[in-house]
Amino acid sequence: MWTLARDAAVPLWRRAPAAGAAPAGAVLAFSTRQGGVSEGPYRSLNVGRSTADRPEAVAENRRRVLAALGLDPGHLATAGQVHGRDVARVTQAGLHAACDALVTTIPGVALAVTGADCLPLLFEAPGAVGVAHSGWRGTLAGAPEAALAAVCGAAGAGPGAVRVHLGPCIRICCYEVGEDVATQFPAEAVRRIADRMHLDLARAARLRLLDAGVADGSIHDVDACTACAPEGYFSHRRDHGITGRQWGLAALGERSIARGM
Ligand SMILES: [Zn+2]
Numbered sequence: 001m002w003t004l005a006r007d008a009a010v011p012l013w014r015r016a017p018a019a020g021a022a023p024a025g026a027v028l029a030f031s032t033r034q035g036g037v038s039e040g041p042y043r044s045l046n047v048g049r050s051t052a053d054r055p056e057a058v059a060e061n062r063r064r065v066l067a068a069l070g071l072d073p074g075h076l077a078t079a080g081q082v083h084g085r086d087v088a089r090v091t092q093a094g095l096h097a098a099c100d101a102l103v104t105t106i107p108g109v110a111l112a113v114t115g116a117d118c119l120p121l122l123f124e125a126p127g128a129v130g131v132a133h134s135g136w137r138g139t140l141a142g143a144p145e146a147a148l149a150a151v152c153g154a155a156g157a158g159p160g161a162v163r164v165h166l167g168p169c170i171r172i173c174c175y176e177v178g179e180d181v182a183t184q185f186p187a188e189a190v191r192r193i194a195d196r197m198h199l200d201l202a203r204a205a206r207l208r209l210l211d212a213g214v215a216d217g218s219i220h221d222v223d224a225c226t227a228c229a230p231e232g233y234f235s236h237r238r239d240h241g242i243t244g245r246q247w248g249l250a251a252l253g254e255r256s257i258a259r260g261m
Contacts, residue, residue, distance in 0.1 A: 002165070002222045010035035010045065010068045013167065013222050025253035026124040027069055027110075030167040030222060031246045032232050036061035038244060046234065046244025048114045053244060062247075071110040071251055077102055078112050083137040087130075087150040101132035101147035103154050107252040116234040117226050119169035119201050120248025123147060125155035125162045129250040134205055136177065140184055144205045145212040159213030166221040167248045170237055172200040174227035 004013050013030035036045030037060050042053040045061045066073050077090045080097040088096035090104040090111060102111040103123075111131040113120050118135035121144060132138075132147035144164075151162055172191060175198055182190045182197035189204035190197060206219055226233035226246075234244040 001220045004032070004222075004224075008035070008068070010064050012065065012068060013224075026129050027071065027249070027251045027253045028122045028124065028129075028165055029065075029069055029247075029249045030120060030122075031065050031249070032168070033234050033244060033246060034232070035064060041239060041242045042234075042244040045246070047112075047247045048116070048234075048245025050114075051244055052242075065247060065249070066110060069110075069249065069251075071249075072108065075108050076110045076112060077104070078114075079131075079133065081113065081133050083135055083141070085138060085141040085143040085146040087132075087147055089150065089154065100134070100138055100143050101130060101150065103128060103130040103147070103150040104252070105154050110249060110251045112247050112249045114245035114247055115167075115169065115226075116236040116239075116243050116245050117170040117175075118236075119205055120167040120246075121147065121205065122165040122167070122248055122250045123151040123162055124165075124250065125151050125157050127252070128155035128157075129252055130154075131248050131250045133248075134201075136181055136185075136199060136201060136204075139201060139204050139208065142208065144208045148209060148212050148214065159209075160215055160218075162214055163218045163220065164209055164214055166202050166205065166219065168222060168224040168226050168233050168246065169201055170227045170235060171202065171223075171225035172198045173225055174235075174237065175199045175201060 038046040038057040086099040087101040088099040113133040121132040123130035130151040134143040227235040
């Protein structure tokens with residue numbers, strides 16, 4: 001269902017056109033680290049403003065991603081991302097502090113969460129989209145199902161009407177965690193590899209979404225590991241914290257411009 005256009009000027013994960021039966025024509029994408037102007041540890045498509053990268057470079061990188069998707073930089077909404085489960089119902093562009101998920105029903109508003117190992121989730125329902133950022137803390141706190149509930153509320157639909165997309169994140173191959181973290185997750189989301197505990201963050205999120213009523217066939221995963229692919233993604237773990245961020249993005253696709261934005 002998802003494909004990465006590696007040859008594009010700005011390589012992005014997009015849904016294959018054949019799967020174009022998307023409710024309300026949602027625009028959904030995950031960015032990679034390729035196609036931008038940043039240098040050094042932020043090479044090249046760093047979209048994270050919380051990094052030590054040049055702000056002009058981050059702004060240009062963001063502009064490139066949004067332009068590739070046909071979205072207006074003036075209608076970008078972002079989240080403060082505090083590893084919690086709070087959701088903001090977005091009616092205007094800009095930074096929404098103290099939340100890890102954004103939901104909107106307004107066409108043209110581009111919702112974005114950044115990550116460099118944490119799992120980005122995109123939600124689509126008839127007339128609503130959402131994004132969420134969920135690392136191990138957020139996942140334990142219930143961020144995936146909190147975002148789901150907000151999308152359902154915005155759409156006036158049940159979880160059976162929602163599709164969820166899991167983006168690039170650190171996967172079980174690379175995500176070694178301490179016993180103290182591992183024991184807080186269901187056994188199906190943890191595995192012992194070479195005598196170290198590894199967490200399957202995407203599986204942990206999927207289990208919570210299934211419990212909350214999303215159909216198994218409605219959860220799609222790009223299946224990419226940020227830590228395994230230094231040329232493809234930024235990884236906080238692999239790069240010891242000095243790295244960029246990639247985006248998970250969702251917007252309702254109609255090009256109509258929301259008033260007052
Ligand atoms: Zn890996």
